Amino acid sequence: TITEICDRYPARIVDVGPKVAIIEMVGTESVLEEFIEEVRPTGIVEMIRTGVVSMGRGTRIHDTNFINRRALADAAAKADSGNGRIV
Known part of the structure; x- marks a missing residue:
């Protein structure tokens, strides 16, 4: 069965x-x-397959500013290493 x-x-x-x-x-x-x-x-009437799916864990994924802060920090680090230019 x-x-x-x-x-x-x-x-x-x-x-x-x-x-x-x-x-x-x-x-x-x-x-x-x-x-x-x-x-x-x-007898399979209908089948749905999603393929590979992943989900983030923890609270940081719900912090919409986390990605923006990280991008700004990375840009600042590149600016410091590039003689004041953002590269």
């Missing part, structure tokens, strides 16, 4: 209806491909 297949992979059933289930899975490409091949005989 779909539940048994999901139990063998890093997959979880998000929603289930009388004829369809929504499954969420995160894993390497090879693991995803194995999972897809295993569930294919049950």
Whole structure:
């Protein structure tokens, strides 16, 4: 069953209806491909793959001024090393 297949992979059933289930899975490409091949005989109606996704961690990513301060500091350092010119 779909539940048994999901139990063998890093997959979880998000929603289930009388004829369809929504499954969420995160894993390497090879693991995803194995999972897809295993569930294919049950009938895949629709599939969405995002590819590689990354998210920043910590509070600095929410500080919109952090990037600007960093860019200004880098520009100032370049100006100091370039005899007063920003290079």
